[in-house]
Amino acid sequence: MTGVTLERVTSDESGIRLDRWFKRHYPGLSHVHLQKLLRSGQVRVDGGRAKAGLRLEEGQSIRIPPFGEESLLKPDQKRSNSNLQPDDKDLKALHSSILFKDDSVIVINKPPGLAVQGGTGLRRHLDAMLDSLRFDSQERPRLVHRLDKDTSGVLLLARTAAAASHLTAAFRSRDARKLYWALVVGVPKPARGKIDLPLSKLPGSGGERMAPDPKGGKKAVTLYSIVEQAGRKVSWLAMEPLTGRTHQLRVHALALETPILGDGKYGGTDAFLQGHGISRKLHLHARAIRVPHPRQGILEVTAPLPEHMAATWAFLGFDENNENSGFLEEDAV
Numbered sequence: 058m059t060g061v062t063l064e065r066v067t068s069d070e071s072g073i074r075l076d077r078w079f080k081r082h083y084p085g086l087s088h089v090h091l092q093k094l095l096r097s098g099q100v101r102v103d104g105g106r107a108k109a110g111l112r113l114e115e116g117q118s119i120r121i122p123p124f125g126e127e128s129l130l131k132p133d134q135k136r137s138n139s140n141l142q143p144d145d146k147d148l149k150a151l152h153s154s155i156l157f158k159d160d161s162v163i164v165i166n167k168p169p170g171l172a173v174q175g176g177t178g179l180r181r182h183l184d185a186m187l188d189s190l191r192f193d194s195q196e197r198p199r200l201v202h203r204l205d206k207d208t209s210g211v212l213l214l215a216r217t218a219a220a221a222s223h224l225t226a227a228f229r230s231r232d233a234r235k236l237y238w239a240l241v242v243g244v245p246k247p248a249r250g251k252i253d254l255p256l257s258k259l260p261g262s263g264g265e266r267m268a269p270d271p272k273g274g275k276k277a278v279t280l281y282s283i284v285e286q287a288g289r290k291v292s293w294l295a296m297e298p299l300t301g302r303t304h305q306l307r308v309h310a311l312a313l314e315t316p317i318l319g320d321g322k323y324g325g326t327d328a329f330l331q332g333h334g335i336s337r338k339l340h341l342h343a344r345a346i347r348v349p350h351p352r353q354g355i356l357e358v359t360a361p362l363p364e365h366m367a368a369t370w371a372f373l374g375f376d377e378n379n380e381n382s383g384f385l386e387e388d389a390v
Contacts, residue, residue, distance in 0.1 A: 063218070065225045066117045067202050071301070072275055075102065076109035078119070081174070094122060115301070116229045143186045151186050156211070157358050161220040161351040163190055163198055165212050166360040169338060172206040183212075190214065201225050205304065207319075209363040210237070210343025220351040228301065233348040236384050237296045237306055238284075238362070240340035240369060241315035242328060244292050249282035249390045252309040256302045266322070267304045269312060277302040279309045280385040287373045290330065291318065295344075297385045306341060317341050318369075335372060336365035347384065 070078060079091055079100075088109070094100040095109060099122040102111060113119075150168070157164040167173070172182040183200075190198045198214040201224040215221035227233040255274030259266045278299040286292040292315065296306050310317045316324025318340040329337055342362055350356040362370060362377065370377060 061123060062121045063118045064121055065199070065201070065221055066113045066115055066119065067200065067225070067228075067301075070113060071115040072112055074109065075107055075111040075113060075119075078113055084175075116225045143189065144181075147181065148186060148189045151183075151189065156360060157356070158192075160194075161216055162224075162356065163214040163216060164346070164356075164358045165214065167204055167209055167212045167343075169207050169209040169363050169365070173200060173203045173212070187214070202228055202301070204343055205307075205339075205341075207339040208341045208343060209366070210360045211235075211346045211358055212343070213346065213348070215351070217351075223351040224348065227348050231299065233346065234384060235298060235343060236345040236347075237298070238342045238344045238366075238382065239294045239296055239306060239310060240318045240366070241292050241294055241310050241313075242290070242318055242324070242330065243315040244286055244289055245281070245283065245294070245310075245313040245315045249385075250280075251387070251390055252279045252281065252312060253277075254309060254312055256305065256308055258303070265303060267302065267308050269308065275302060276300055277305050277309070279306060280387060280390050281309075281313075282381065282385055282390055284379050284382045285373075285375050287375075291373065293370075293373075293375055293382075295382050295385060299387075333372075335369050338365045340366055340369060342366055344382075345384070 064082070066078070076088060076091060079086055091100070092109060095107060098106050101107060101120040102113070103117050151165065154165045154168065155163060156166050167183065174184045175182045187198045194216055196217055198216055199218070199221040201213055201215050201221055204210065204212055213224060215224050224233070254269050254277055255271055256267045256277045257270035257274040259268050280297040280299065282295050284293045284295050294310070298305050304323070307317055307320050307323050311323045316328040318328060318330065319336065319338050320328045320341070343360065345357065345359040347355060347357040361367070
């Protein structure tokens, strides 16, 4: 890195400690070194000095000083200086997944199985490929929200710092709307409604996992409605999160006693259908997004289903053009 940069806290990162944010984004930066940077004011949050234990809020800006040591670079930056460059096949697939592009925004249809950001043991992730999406811009595209590794669908990238600030504010204010399609095992009751169930991260080292926490958890609200169902075995849900908690839709679906198909992490064996020839992959797809465009107007983009979900829809006879599969109205659920 050659100069100071500013990075925005995304909705999925709201509530995490500053030192954990650095561990996620800069795993080579030691806690001791981070403390020195904080004490000297080189790392700041919203322009002010901060402590390692500060709980971050969505939309805050983090000042990243220039790091002179290779060990402090982001995983994707390390790879750019080594032989671990992104695979040409992955880059070609990424470019073919672009749904929309202009001077401010790029929208892609993220495939299932591709992590958005790096982590322990992850060598293949979107963040490592963003330089290939510069096109004619001097700026590297910025992530303004995230999708789980196994969730497919619409993902926005800001092409400028101004666009990133605008989009982050839209997500924070709920001006941005996100529609998901999920196939769940069973039939939720009632057929449509609002899930208002706070969530907290479970302690432990077994990977990120969330759980309902009505007393101490962070607010998490989801609208849902059954679009179609196949008997009593599976239901196609339209789901619209009004908050952006980690794994929110997966935990809320489980709270309805209808785990998302293929979600063994939360649903265990109940999340799979035996003997039906249906894919065991996660059936959760970010179908559409509607957000104020950084320049003017409203940007609305829809992503086609990934291959495994399209096959399941065809097998069950579900109509992707069902008129009830769009955005939900809060006063109607």
